[in-house]
Amino acid sequence: QVVAFSFRLKLVQLCVKELVYYMSLMGSLRICLVVSIILLTQKVNVGATKLALILIDDLGYNDAWTNGSDLSEAWTNVRKLGGVLVKTYYTTWLCTPARTALLTGAYPWRSGLHHNVIANFEDLALPQNSTTLPEKLRYANFTSHHIGKWHLGTYADSATPLRRGFDSSVGYLNGEIDHFNHTVNDLMDFYYTQDYSDFGTTMNGTYATSVFAYEAVQRVKEHANSSDNVFLYYALQNVHSPVEPPNQQIVQETLVCATIGCNDPHYGTTRRDLCGMATYADLAIGNVTSAIQQYWGWDSTLLIIAGDNGGIVAAGGNNAPLRGQKATPWEGGVRNHVIFKGLDLPDFTTYTNGFIHAVDIHATLLARALSKDEYNNSWPSLDGFDMYETLLNNSVSPRREVALMYDPCPQLNKKKECTTSTYAYRWMNWKLVKPGYQNDTWYHPPPRDANATCTNFTWLQWQETTSWLHNRYLPGPAGSVIDRLFHKDEESNKHRDLNAIYLYDLDNDIGETTDLASQYPDVLSTIQAKLDAVLAYEMAPCNIPNGTCYDDDPNGQDQCETDGYWSPWIHD
Numbered sequence: 326q327v328v329a330f331s332f333r334l335k336l337v338q339l340c341v342k343e344l345v346y347y348m349s350l351m352g353s354l355r356i357c358l359v360v361s362i363i364l365l366t367q368k369v370n371v372g373a374t375k376l377a378l379i380l381i382d383d384l385g386y387n388d389a390w391t392n393g394s395d396l397s398e399a400w401t402n403v404r405k406l407g408g409v410l411v412k413t414y415y416t417t418w419l420c421t422p423a424r425t426a427l428l429t430g431a432y433p434w435r436s437g438l439h440h441n442v443i444a445n446f447e448d449l450a451l452p453q454n455s456t457t458l459p460e461k462l463r464y465a466n467f468t469s470h471h472i473g474k475w476h477l478g479t480y481a482d483s484a485t486p487l488r489r490g491f492d493s494s495v496g497y498l499n500g501e502i503d504h505f506n507h508t509v510n511d512l513m514d515f516y517y518t519q520d521y522s523d524f525g526t527t528m529n530g531t532y533a534t535s536v537f538a539y540e541a542v543q544r545v546k547e548h549a550n551s552s553d554n555v556f557l558y559y560a561l562q563n564v565h566s567p568v569e570p571p572n573q574q575i576v577q578e579t580l581v582c583a584t585i586g587c588n589d590p591h592y593g594t595t596r597r598d599l600c601g602m603a604t605y606a607d608l609a610i611g612n613v614t615s616a617i618q619q620y621w622g623w624d625s626t627l628l629i630i631a632g633d634n635g636g637i638v639a640a641g642g643n644n645a646p647l648r649g650q651k652a653t654p655w656e657g658g659v660r661n662h663v664i665f666k667g668l669d670l671p672d673f674t675t676y677t678n679g680f681i682h683a684v685d686i687h688a689t690l691l692a693r694a695l696s697k698d699e700y701n702n703s704w705p706s707l708d709g710f711d712m713y714e715t716l717l718n719n720s721v722s723p724r725r726e727v728a729l730m731y732d733p734c735p736q737l738n739k740k741k742e743c744t745t746s747t748y749a750y751r752w753m754n755w756k757l758v759k760p761g762y763q764n765d766t767w768y769h770p771p772p773r774d775a776n777a778t779c780t781n782f783t784w785l786q787w788q789e790t791t792s793w794l795h796n797r798y799l800p801g802p803a804g805s806v807i808d809r810l811f812h813k814d815e816e817s818n819k820h821r822d823l824n825a826i827y828l829y830d831l832d833n834d835i836g837e838t839t840d841l842a843s844q845y846p847d848v849l850s851t852i853q854a855k856l857d858a859v860l861a862y863e864m865a866p867c868n869i870p871n872g873t874c875y876d877d878d879p880n881g882q883d884q885c886e887t888d889g890y891w892s893p894w895i896h897d
Contacts, residue, residue, distance in 0.1 A: 376690050376693060377629070389661075411716075415660055419442050421477065435863070440732050447868055459489070461695075467555060468556070479891060491558070495516060496560070499891060505532060507529065541616075614628065624667075627667045627693050632662050646835060653760070653765040685710050728856060747759060752848075755829070760825070
């Protein structure tokens with residue numbers, strides 16, 4: 326480890342004393358001056374004893390605290406937090422792949438978790454050989470805490486947070502729960518005690534986010550000692566569906582929520598309710614960050630706040646001006662927001678010198694806990710870059726390219742066979758997209774007047790949107806009411822060739838409106854070769870036809886329905 330700055334300062338102070346006692350000895354003066362200059366100008370390897378990652382669920386690109394969103398004022402605490410906002414941040418297209426990237430530091434196809442999400446009674450989880458961040462942090466004597474959503478495996482004891490490196494866990498195992506009764510598919514999924522002995526029945530009726538925020542604050546307080554090494558992973562459910570604000574008071578009395586949307590009783594209500602959920606998520610984040618400031622301080626803490634994927638339009642989300650939404654390869658599915666706060670990072674600045682990906686969050690957190698040699702030698706399989714120095718110095722991002730999405734089986738035919746693949750890859754300003762069935766298009770920004778007439782947002786349109794979103798996020802047919810909901814219908818209808826590949830210049834076309842594939846075939850082939858090289862490390866997903874975990878495990882369903890709650894059905 327590089328000598329700590331405080332120790333260097335003491336050496337400099339000793340040299341100053343030398344000046345006092347031996348002023349006449351010019352040789353000593355020269356030595357002291359040289360030592361002082363070397364020690365004070367030597368590059369510091371900034372370390373942190375406190376690491377925190379707060380993940381916001383289904384945060385749409387146009388649902389956040391920037392970009393002129395109609396919801397920006399809902400994020401009062403986040404807006405005043407400061408830190409470094411990253412202009413171009415990429416994540417993955419769905420919940421399970423995003424959490425895989427964040428906690429392993431590797432693309433999700435290295436772990437076989439790149440098709441859909443873990444759902445129902447699948448015998449599927451993050452593989453044991455995919456080492457998680459808390460497992461790595463144990464080498465640096467860190468204690469790690471998980472709060473909130475997991476979504477990396479339910480079926481086996483070995484898949485749960487307490488067996489994947491976390492020392493405590495309070496939350497739920499599936500992708501979503503009812504915010505009040507904490508069930509999914511009529512089964513309780515809510516672990517209120519850290520050892521899973523209490524299934525949360527006593528908390529029925531309590532808004533889940535309030536419980537998790539309280540628990541997160543408690544973990545911060547427990548580690549107020551400056552010598553404690555701790556990692557806090559707080560994965561909110563908000564603003565993920567079901568669209569349930571904590572109460573209507575927060576919607577009706579919060580000015581920003583009461584005045585947005587439109588007078589449509591369904592769409593307008595959905596957007597305003599989502600605003601209430603965002604307001605409450607901001608309150609929860611504010612409570613946790615205030616506790617961090619009080620009990621940890623920012624000098625030894627690195628906090629990262631990020632979204633996991635794009636928003637869902639049917640659930641009130643919006644990703645304008647980007648194309649697409651959650652579960653698609655378009656920018657609206659994979660581009661989001663992130664804030665880095667603490668240590669020596671500047672406050673209230675925006676990083677614009679390149680792009681950052683979710684796997685870089687993992688690498689940046691890990692590098693703060695380990696020495697440089699430990700970091701470089703112990704985990705060579707990381708796909709991410711340590712971005713701390715990049716953000717600190719506002720230098721050009723080392724990331725020049727990123728694989729954004731790959732799903733080998735996004736849609737089945739009537740014979741339940743995979744018919745095509747979906748993928749996206751960015752290289753410098755270029756983005757290659759093979760949408761397959763994930764042929765989403767451009768959504769209008771939401772209206773901003775609660776009294777306005779929703780001419781483009783009728784309940785019929787939203788109802789149909791909901792139906793196809795819940796059918797594994799499949800788009801409606803060309804010319805359907807969904808297509809008519811958007812603009813550029815001609816361009817949208819063009820994208821019906823399941824094997825078509827498109828190329829966009831994102832520096833000049835953030836909305837992915839103009840296909841340049843025919844004009845730049847060399848660029849297209851270059852990016853395709855890069856993607857092929859990345860996919861050489863793919864672990865085939867087991868939750869596709871003929872896969873070992875494609876069908877639900879009847880033993881899991883029998884056990885959970887008998888017990889009345891979700892818990893592992895394989896005890897290993």
